[in-house]
Amino acid sequence: MKRLAAVALLLASMPAWAADYAILAPAAPGGGWDQTARTMQNLLQKEGISGNVQVTNVPGAGGTIGLAQFVNQSKGNPEDLIVGGYVMVGAILTNHSPVDLSMVTPIARLTGExxxxxxxxxxxxxxxxxxxxxxxxxxxxxxxxxxxxxxxxxxxxxxxxxxxxxxxxxxxxxxxxxxxxxxxxxxxxxxxxxxxxxxxxxxxxxxxxxxxxxxSGDVREPGTDAPTLKEAGVDVSLENWRMVAAAPGITDEEKAAITADIEKLTKSDAWKAELANRGWDDRFLAGAEFEAQLKADIEATREILTQIGLVQ
CATH class of the missing domain: 3.40.190.10 (Periplasmic binding protein-like II)
Structure with missing residues (x-):
């Protein structure tokens, strides 16, 4: 009995793995979403946040093909995640996608670039x-x-x-x-x-x-001598951002657990080092604040795309 009790105590003291994750990158290898997904894969495992993380690429139509697959196949599964961002917001509008970001569970904005x-x-x-x-x-x-x-x-x-x-x-x-x-x-x-x-x-x-x-940003990139667009006489400022979302139909408890894992990832020194190495800016935002910002960005994007003739 003492031996069983000791084993139980040892197991209880060991860190419990978070759920294994499957991350869908809705673009071909080599781009920003793929880089984001594979950086997450590496560091979630390296930091001991998850025991096993897999990445799948489903390219096409600005991420809307992957998004549709994710919505249709991952409902209720707390182990499935998808990366996306500003590009996907515009693609949903221009492609008249029947699937949009209201059909997933937003977790956090991660980076800006x-x-x-x-x-x-x-x-x-x-x-x-x-x-x-x-x-x-x-x-x-x-x-x-x-x-x-x-x-x-x-x-x-x-x-x-x-x-x-x-x-x-x-x-x-x-x-x-x-x-x-x-x-x-x-x-x-x-x-x-x-x-x-x-x-x-x-x-x-x-x-x-x-x-x-x-x-396109408001400040020059360190180590370069290239101007911003505004410095070059073009009155435009724009920053791309990337996010991670979970499957539709998960519970509030599951959403909270995923959010905690992602927040732990983004606070790690390894993540901060990757941001510096890749020229990504930390734009972490989660919870209700992120959901409100996402809605605002969707409306702003609709207005921009209408002005430049991409959306009627």
Whole structure:
């Protein structure tokens, strides 16, 4: 009996694993959502928050294909998570998706990131002023390469055009399903200019294969000499953000447990180190505050997309 009691005491003193998690990244490998999901996978396990975390990629239509699969297959399952963000908000609107973010359980906003406007190093476009001049002369001649139609990259291209007096509906935007595909198109000179999160282009910028023309945030990226759009004379400021959500139909207790796991992750030194390494800004927001902010962002995005002609 003493031996059984000792074993029971030992088991009771050991940390209980949180639920194993399956994270759906609704985009192709290589992009921001995939990077977010795999960073979460690594650190949830490394920090002992979860014993086993799997990541699945379901690309297409700005994340709405993955979102539909998640909503239809994960209902009531507290082990299933999905990453998403600003891109998905726009894609839901432009694709007239029958599935939207009201059908999942928002957990937390995780990160924010400036958008980078880049050209191949061999391009004759040297500055943002050069790009604007080319855009004004012939909007259709400037092919913009980025993520999904209606996403942050597309919105930024439209806002830049509008800010410099070009009809945003004339923007020649070419959408790619993942950051890897967009990068290949930019490096292969298939498009004139590329837009994506700074972290997705950082290594190519540092290697000298891409030229950074400007950043979309309010401050310059440390270690670069590229201006913000406002500094370059374009009155636009925009930040991409990423979030994690749980399945529909989970209990309040399950939601609280997931939120606690994610908050523990985001407070870890390992997470903070990843943010610094990837150029992501800490934008953690959870609970009712995040849900209210998400609703506000959805309405603001609808207004922006309507103004630039992507939503009627």
């Amino acid at each position: 400036q958008e980078a406007i880049v050209v191949p190093a061999s391009s004759d476009i040297k500055t943002m002023a050069d790009l604007i001049a080319k855009l004004k002369a012939d909007p259709g001649s400037v092919a913009w390469g980025g993520g999904s139609a209606g996403g942050t990259d597309h919105i930024l291209a439209g806002l830049i055009a509008k800010a410099v007096g070009v009809d945003p509906t004339k923007v020649n935007y070419i959408a790619y399903s993942g950051g890897g595909e967009a990068l290949a198109a930019i490096l292969g000179n298939q498009v004139t200019v590329g837009i994506s999160g700074y972290g997705e282009f950082e290594s190519q910028i540092e290697a000298g294969t891409l030229r950074l023309l400007a950043l």
